[in-house]
Amino acid sequence: MPGLPMLRALWAYRGFIWSSVLREFHGKYRESLLGAFWSVANPLAMILIYTLVMGQLMRPTLPGYEKTPFAFPIYLCAGVITWNFFSEVVLRLNGVFIDNGNLIKKSNFPRICLPAIVMVSAFLNFAIVMVIYLIFLALVGHWPGSSLIAMLPLLLLQTGFAVGLGVLLGTLNVFFRDVGQLTGVVMQFWFWLTPIVYTLGALPEKVRPFMALNPMVGLMQGYQQILLTQSWPAWRPLWPLLALSLLLLALAAWFFTARVGELVDEL
Secondary structure, three states: OOHHHHHHHHHHOHHHHHHHHHHHHHHHOOOOOOOOHHHHHHHHHHHHHHHHHHHHHHHHHOOOOOOOOOHHHHHHHHHHHHHHHHHHHHHHHHOHHHHOHHHHHHOOOOOOHHHHHHHHHHHHHHHHHHHHHHHHHHHOOOOOHHHHHHHHHHHHHHHHHHHHHHHHHHHHHHHOOHHHHHHHHHHHHHHHOOOOOOOHHHOOOOOHHHHHHOHHHHHHHHHHHHHHHOOOOOOHHHHHHHHHHHHHHHHHHHHHHHHHHHHHHHO
């Protein structure tokens, strides 16, 4: 099983991974006067914009929540924040080996550490934004309660899907550079084909059955159920995504293991 040597390598190099994540995080704000404050200011500004602008315009599109002043910002942020985490992992993994070509050529370390650094860094960014969002929910009196626990399996499922897809695309991108360009375009279309800035009910009835082909629909609806309706998500629609995630993780591990020795030559 190719996954076991990878896990052992990640554990052995955990110090290298964590120090790289911290160095990247500090490097973003090293030359700025306010430093890491910007890691809080940016997501806070996003939430405020969605609340003040989109909340008034789009509130009527949520049946049953017309009289709830913050309903649409809660719905929108639930999707945007979690989608941004998914998008950051996939897009950064898509170019992780090419972007770190010089490091791969000069240093001897398990190459799987690079995807791990991306994943941990993206999760750190996501955690900061999510904490701010949860504070916002508490302030407006819309705390999700015990259903918040259900976010843990959703995050685990989303991370597995993003990592499997990202590592597979990142490895392919080393050998076929068009993959990197195509992924960016697909991710833009994928976002708008997922009910994040609109509701599934806003679509024509003829279109709705086709949304079942999008594996991210059930996941986004799960987050929206937890954070907007304060209820536990429906698990059955997530089983296809679980199967797809396991398949992608196995395929990515196999392809990466088979091709990792050729990375230096291609880079």
